Amino acid sequence: MEDTMNKSYSALSMANYNEQYSRKFNIKMVNFQTENDENLRESFLKTVKDDLDLKLEKRDIVAIHRLRSYKSGVPPVIVKVVNSEVKTAIMRKKKQMKNHVKLYDDITIKNRDLLKGLRHHKDIDVAYYYNGSVFGKTKDGLQIIFDIFDDISYRIEYERTKDVNNENGES
Incomplete structure (x- = not known):
């Protein structure tokens, strides 16, 4: 069931990308x-x-x-x-x-909805679309490319942790 769900998310994400590319x-x-x-x-x-x-x-x-x-x-x-x-x-x-x-x-409806969600998120300072992708810049200056299925809060924390680990020389 989990494999089918992952494939479904992947297919919908690719379909959104292809629709965006056609625009x-x-x-x-x-x-x-x-x-x-x-x-x-x-x-x-x-x-x-x-x-x-x-x-x-x-x-x-x-x-x-x-x-x-x-x-x-x-x-x-x-x-x-x-x-x-x-x-x-x-x-x-x-x-x-x-x-x-x-x-x-x-931009696609899914990307428009993602932008709207980012603009209303407490940690996001600026959200914008550029060259086929949706970006969010956090209030502390971290710039992230978001996907339509991202949990915004989780993704921000993940990127912050990854950024801190890179600064400390961890992999």
Whole structure:
């Protein structure tokens, strides 16, 4: 039974990793207002040029469409760019966006839930997503990569113990 449970956790963790990897070049936009007869690609390219001072070509956008939203207001937009260079260029300047438009990495629901749990944990100072992984930095400065099945408190204590043992020359 324990072996089956371990394999199940491993399979779900790998599935989450693969789903996250498939979103590697995606950017999620919220509050992106356009006209009724919207051409999202053209609107996005113009916004990026005007707000971020980046000149992108039509070919830099692989796909773009609105997501279904159950909340009132403007539905979010998902943008898939051609490569990591384009995504990095956009994300580095994302704070320059105007009209309350926000840009985010497109992360899986499981990773989003993990981030939320980390942000509410008493020992975590900062939690963030970067390059396919979820990180937490403790209040005492220890940086840890977390998995979706980690017990956050146990993992922090484990990493602290490991860190102390390394400092003492123990293996």
